[in-house]
Amino acid sequence: DAMVIQNPRYQVTQFGKPVTLSCSQTLNHNVMYWYQQKSSQAPKLLFHYYDKDFNNEADTPDNFQSRRPNTSFCFLDIRSPGLGDAAMYLCATSDTDRGYEKLFFGSGTQLSVL
Amino acid sequence: ILNVEQSPQSLHVQEGDSTNFTCSFPSSNFYALHWYRWETAKSPEALFVMTLNGDEKKKGRISATLNTKEGYSYLYIKGSQPEDSATYLCALYSNYQLIWGAGTKLIIKP
Numbered sequence: 001d002a003m004v005i006q007n008p009r010y011q012v013t014q015f016g017k018p019v020t021l022s023c024s025q026t027l028n029h030n031v032m033y034w035y036q037q038k039s040s041q042a043p044k045l046l047f048h049y050y051d052k053d054f055n056n057e058a059d060t061p062d063n064f065q066s067r068r069p070n071t072s073f074c075f076l077d078i079r080s081p082g083l084g085d086a087a088m089y090l091c092a093t094s095d096t097d098r099g100y101e102k103l104f105f106g107s108g109t110q111l112s113v114l
Numbered sequence: 115i116l117n118v119e120q121s122p123q124s125l126h127v128q129e130g131d132s133t134n135f136t137c138s139f140p141s142s143n144f145y146a147l148h149w150y151r152w153e154t155a156k157s158p159e160a161l162f163v164m165t166l167n168g169d170e171k172k173k174g175r176i177s178a179t180l181n182t183k184e185g186y187s188y189l190y191i192k193g194s195q196p197e198d199s200a201t202y203l204c205a206l207y208s209n210y211q212l213i214w215g216a217g218t219k220l221i222i223k224p
Binding site for chain 2: 004040041042043044045090092097099100101102103104105106107108
């Protein structure tokens with residue numbers, strides 16, 4: 001039973017065409033994270049929500065936005081995708097943002113930009 | 115800038131053999147060390163979260179050790195099986211942030 005669900009599994013978009021990736025969770029966790037992972041690199045945190053509080057990483061481009069309309073759902077909006085934005089996007093949750101709590105991940109969305 | 119290093123980057127192991135790989139991190143301001151297994155087309159799954167120096171954790175054939183003073187953690191797999199093929203990621207929690215390594219890709223040869 002998937003607890004963190006990401007849709008779609010694969011997403012193809014055109015250069016400059018806005019795209020939205022979605023994540024939902026059934027764990028009722030307070031914290032939701034969006035990570036970007038490029039091949040053979042460490043996952044890079046883009047932003048996270050603690051409940052409704054939005055926390056943006058300093059080096060996350062303005063091209064990336066996020067929405068969390070309720071506890072269960074979180075969206076990643078890429079306003080004008082560039083070729084460099086092609087990557088795996090992972091959503092994760094945890095009950096708190098304390099470092100001793102494990103994260104629960106979705107299976108990711110692989111984004112291609114043509 | 116804190117850096118987490120994993121070695122080797124990839125590893126081919128014969129089925130039935132045991133193996134281990136390393137996660138290295140700065141020892142200052144240590145709070146916790148995470149290990150995750152990421153199988154292809156699946157979700158990364160937490161294996162262990164370790165907080166105490168000298169801690170050892172075990173889950174089936176997989177175990178991990180932690181040395182916070184020298185800044186490393188080892189992950190051991192005993193008697194590798196094809197289902198162990200995955201990327202193993204470690205992450206350090208320090209200064210209120212989770213810093214990830216790039217992973218070790220393990221391939222088990224039948």
